Amino acid sequence: MSAAAILQSGRPDDTLVKGEYPLTRKDLAEIAGMIYSDAGIALNETKASLVYSRLSKRLRQIGLNSFRDYCDLVGSAAGADERREMLSFLTTNFTRFFRENHHFDHLRTVVLPDLLTRARAGGRVRIWSAGCSDGQEPYSIALTLLAMAPNVATMDIKILATDIDPKIIAQAKAGIYDGQSIETVDAAMRSKWFTQTPEKRWQVGDQVKQLISFKELNLMAQWPFRGPFDVIFCRNVVIYFDEPTQAKIWVRYADLLPVGGHLYIGHSERLSGEGKDRFENTAITTYRHKGRI
Incomplete structure (x- = not known):
């Protein structure tokens, strides 16, 4: 599901994950669009809880109050370093020696x-x-x-x-x-x-x-x-x-x-x-x- 499809699947302001920092459909769509553009990783609504669990910790660390503020940051030129941090947080790195x-x-x-x-x-x-x-x-x-x-x-x-x-x-x-x-x-x-x-x-x-x-x-x-x-x-x-x-x-x-x-x-x-x-x-x-x- 593309970022556009995420938005089309419901109202942009619908809350997908409730919590300390509510994650809306629009927030997820913007994050998904950036991750897809940067790394080819496709996120959809089924990944909303994963995105929340990994990035809510980051919001707390850097002192932001909402995912909307975070999207504004990583979408700006000034937030280029944080955008790379976002990719690190959302990348899965499970492995082991002689796996398979x-x-x-x-x-x-x-x-x-x-x-x-x-x-x-x-x-x-x-x-x-x-x-x-x-x-x-x-x-x-x-x-x-x-x-x-x-x-x-x-x-x-x-x-x-x-x-x-x-x-x-x-x-x-x-x-x-x-x-x-x-x-x-x-x-x-x-x-x-x-x-x-x-x-x-x-x-x-x-x-x-x-x-x-x-x-x-x-x-x-x-x-x-x-x-x-x-x-x-x-x-x-x-x-x-x-x-x-x-x-x-x-x-x-x-x-x-x-x-x-x-x-x-x-x-x-x-x-x-x-x-x-x-x-x-x-x-x-x-x-x-x-x-x-």
């Missing part, structure tokens, strides 16, 4: 053997984690590589990890996690590639970090690279986009993958549009690029 582990099994057994053979012969290998959140996905990729080839740092293999939120990218670069976060990391792997901090948290080792370049990137903007990438992970990201935006993203990924390159997506996501015709499904939410139609 069958993808990593497929990567290890089907994809990486040939890529490592190429790299050992002096070839180039590139992997992209798009929408990397706090880094657990790209670190899982790096750990998979290290388990197969401990000397991987001597090869031309690099992982690009991107996310729209600069705050979450900073967390990813730091690579520090609590014990619950790394429960899905094998004990031997944890012992070899992590160190424990005085605060009893877990720090990713430098040998893992050096394989990854973390960058801030808006998937809706121009991408400052041409590829090709041999593997793209984009899981549980495009689910937040509307169908036309999803279709464009799949085509853009296909353009960056060589024939035979692999794309991993989330369990709730489906390929669509022209991009769907350029991939073949080879395993659960796992696709191989078959070239242009």
